[in-house]
Amino acid sequence: MPENAALPQPLHDALLQLLGPAGLLTATSDIDPFCIDWRALYHGKCAAVLRPANTEECAKAVALCNQHNVPMVPQGGNTSMVGGATPDDTGKAVVISTTRMTRIHDIDHADLTMTVEAGVTLKAAQDAAAKEGLLLPLSISSEGSADIGGILATNAGGNNTVRYGNARELALGLEAVMPDGNVLNLMRKLRKDNTGYALRQLLVGSEGTLGIITQAIIQLQPAPRSRETALCAVADAKSALDLFAAFRKQDPSAIQAFEFMSGTSMALVNKLIEGAPLPLSEPAPAYALVELGSPRGDDSLRSLMEDVLGTALEDGLVTDAVLAESEAQRQSLWMIREEHAEAQKRAGASVKNDVSVPLAAIPTFIDEATKACEALIPGIRVAPFGHIGDGNIHFNLVQPEGADPKAFLAQDHAMMDTVAAIVRKLGGSFSAEHGVGQLKTYMMPEWRGGAELETMRRIKNALDPKNLMNPGKIFPAA
Amino acid sequence: MPENAALPQPLHDALLQLLGPAGLLTATSDIDPFCIDWRALYHGKCAAVLRPANTEECAKAVALCNQHNVPMVPQGGNTSMVGGATPDDTGKAVVISTTRMTRIHDIDHADLTMTVEAGVTLKAAQDAAAKEGLLLPLSISSEGSADIGGILATNAGGNNTVRYGNARELALGLEAVMPDGNVLNLMRKLRKDNTGYALRQLLVGSEGTLGIITQAIIQLQPAPRSRETALCAVADAKSALDLFAAFRKQDPSAIQAFEFMSGTSMALVNKLIEGAPLPLSEPAPAYALVELGSPRGDDSLRSLMEDVLGTALEDGLVTDAVLAESEAQRQSLWMIREEHAEAQKRAGASVKNDVSVPLAAIPTFIDEATKACEALIPGIRVAPFGHIGDGNIHFNLVQPEGADPKAFLAQDHAMMDTVAAIVRKLGGSFSAEHGVGQLKTYMMPEWRGGAELETMRRIKNALDPKNLMNPGKIFPAA
DSSP, rough: TTTTTTTTTHHHHHHHHHOOOGGOOOSSSGGGGGGBTSSSSOOOOOOOEEEEHHHHHHHHHHHHHHHHHHOOEEEHHHHOOOSOOOOOOOOOOOOEEOTTOOOOEEEEEETTEEEEEESBHHHEEEEEEEHHEEEEEOOOOOTTOBBBHHHHHTTTTOHHHHHHOOHHHHHEEEEOOOOOEEEEOOOOOOSSOOOOOHHHHTTSSSTSSOOEEEEEEOOOOOOEEEEEEEEEEEESSHHHHHHHHHHHHHGGGGGGEEEEEHHHHHHHHHHSSSOOOOSSSSSSSEEEEEEEEEEEEEEHHHHOOOOOOHHHHHHHEEEEEEEEEEEHHHHHHHHHHTHHHHHHHHHSSSOOOOOOGGGGHHHHHHHHHHHHHHHHHHHHHOOEEEEGGGGGEOOOOEEOOOOHHHHTTTTTHHHHHHHHHHHTTTTTTTSSSSOOTSGGGGGGHHHHTHHHHHHHHHHHHHHHHTTOOSSSSSSSSO | OOOTTTTTTTHHHHHHHHGGGGEOOSSSHHGEEEEEOSSSSSSOSSSSEOOOOSHHHHHHHHHHHHTTTTTTEEESSOOOSSSSTOOOSSSOEEEEETTOOOEEEEEETTTTTEEETTBBBHHHHHHHHHHEEEEEOOOOOOTTTBBHOOOOOOOOOOOOOHHHHHHHHEEEEEEEEESOOEEEOOOOOOOOOOSSOOOHHHHHTTTSOOOEEEEEEEEOEOOOOOOEEEEEEESSSSHHHHHHHHHHHHGGGEEEEEEEEEHHHHHHHHHSTOOOOOOOOOOSSSEEEEEEEEOOSSSHHHHHHHHHHHHHHTTTTEEEEEEEHHHHHHHHHHHHHHHHHHHHTSSSSOOEEEEEEEGGHHHHHHHHHHHHHHHHSSOEOOOOOEEGGGTTEOOEOOTTTTTOOHHHHHHHHHHHHHHHHHHHHHOBBSOSSSSTTSGGGHHHHHHHHHOOOOOHHHHHHHHTOOOBBBBTTSSSSO
16 A cells, blocks of 8 residues: 555656655654644554645645645644644645745844744744844744644734734734635735724634644733743732732833732642752742833832832732842742643642633632532632633642552543533633644534524634644534 | 615514614614725615613524614624725615624633623723733734724734734633524634634634624733833844844734834834934835834843844844834834824825735845836835734835826725735735725735635535625625
8 A cells, every 4th residue: 555545646646746756755663753742642644744845835735635624634733732733534634734835034133023934932032033022912822833834723812912912913914825825915014904804813823724824923022121030929819919009000001921820830849840949948838920021221120029028018918029120030929830730640640720810800710619519529629820800710630649540540531520610601612722723623612602603603603614734623513 | 765775664663662763773874884895985774773681682683684684784893994884785684783792791810801891892801801910812903993802803913913813813701693693602612622622713713704793702812011122223124134133032922013104104103203303314115113012020021122122233133213102102103103103194095905915925025026016107105114024015006196096096906916926926816904895895805715715615605595694705606
């Protein structure tokens, strides 16, 4: 059996002529890595991996696949948490990888923009901006692999959303190859342009189901010249939220990040991660990590931090606090925050919930969900943390100490459903950052059903009538 | 002939029962004002004006009209500059007015949001926010009449876009009645929610062609506690842009507005508007009006203004400047800016161009367009001004002194085409703020044709297959 059995010969030949041998992978050993998702939840198959070198090649390849009714799975850095870039197991689809489209075309200091191809990794784009004294204000843990096309297709979030918005807000221009192979060119550097529908915003976050993003114009910021970072002990999530509001009232634009950590989660880090002791005199029920930043060179940011924290300490809103006095201290505070996932992993089996709720509902959410999970599984360690400033809590659940991990994980759906029911009641989202992919399609009818899902379906059908572009993602099987 | 001749009797009776006499206007004298646009460019006809009191009534009314294949023209404050809310002259359509949906449901201090019905005027919404110490950061000259539904349907901009974005960026939640009468409920207070397509962003700016916006959740800001305003004399648009960049480098979030005024336009204001003399020692080729603002209560904003202006004066980037020392002085500086349209009106006939270009292209645009217009009509007064910080220049053209206004206006298309060709070459937009409406549909094929217009058409057709929702807007006749 030839390696490319599933690819019709005329299509194979046309693609080979178009893309060359570097652009068409068909050997099993070559294509296999493209068929497994980052979390290894899915192991799909594909007929070939196409690696176009530019938009024109991509457009022609898509047109050819469309003519032959071959499903296409766009893939960037392959870091989806929800199987969003992994083909199904029929082996009929091709993966279209953006990894060869890695040019940075332009950094524009007048417009503060960067024009990049889809395959540039987020890290490479950040570095290129930094080299010119500018900031690409989006940061996620997979930034070394995740690429611009992928972060836009999934509307990535991260720590700095509270200040700069999600990926959608950063994309000033966009280019995409549509399911029929036509190129949608929205590469305009315009902050005001009311000439028809918001196609750019629609393509961003559509998870590759409406087209393949091939280029973008990303809005940059002047690099911050001052930064202030503090870890604060607080009584509960409500206090953390009140502290956030106190900073926001003074200057929302100074808040670069505002993170929440539960006492339970912090204790796991202090215990299980080397070099990450609690930098405060005693443990607290909860913590907030505050980072202020500004491109201003003056000392107004330090005053802002000290004024707000001073009042909060006086009022008892904050019970203890440590302010980073050097970049090394700043990094060690951030290390504590970033090691939460690793500490939970070391503590045994855990269940993750990537949810968001309105800010006002966060205390109720954490309180109710904690009680419900504790009632469900006695001894469970409820260890929430996350981006409280934009309502996004990683409501993670760690197995009871010494319990059997498998027995714990056997109840994962019960735990997720318990948390989800409370999120839903409070008007929240079952996927704050990660998207729907193939992992969460089953939740769409209940959470986004009725006119909302129907409208999405109609748009999908209008732009991709053969359902060839990333099939099986976002939409539950009919 | 009965007044409501064009409304089928069964539909009339059903609507009357649904909406009551206050919700169904059919007398010519009652409906006529809804059939003329704000600029009086169009005088349409309609069979009736429907004034639903809430979403439920609106949804049922739309479903009834859809069943009877009656076109529907959504209308807010009726302040469109492009005939976007005016019915055609067949008299077959109904106008659906949001003017009775005027409740402000909620101002949420934790989430900094306001939940409002579509018929609340922008001014009423601003006032309600201000009463609670908050800022609704969108301001346009028609805000006393324009309503929330209208500003979202048209993605309104204004002076503060440079800091807070257009209306689309302010809408955190949305509710709309779709063309079939189904209610699309996207009223979620979530900053992170990756669960399917960006329908909210798509509805915003769709100019009533995809549905009727009935409610929204608007993001608010803490009210600024300090403000600094300065009028600066500069050599040209390039210098104004360099000054903008100097402020932006220090703190983009402090820039509340950054306006450009040409020397020609300023001279008209100084000459023709009472109480608006030039507050500088001598006229300059161009001016920038800078407003900084911050919710911080300290004096860091004053230092920022003085530092940047001081350096700019030293470097010769700014040749003269006046800083407002009181609220009265601030208002008189803004009055000068706001009287530009009135001064141009008093100077005779004028032609308006609501265009935008990339920031880097502004100097070239103004230079080339000025020369081209002066070549076209000797003696023409080229009087551009506008929101230079977001690339949006009102490139207005005033008739030669003493010339015949009619003869001048007879050449309006030649002037507009001349300007448009340069905007197009520079990657700009033919409608920065006002939208397409019915006035500019003819420009769509050339400017947004190919895959872009085709994608818009497919979406329109998928969501409104009978083409009943605001027909004749955005899309040119097929």
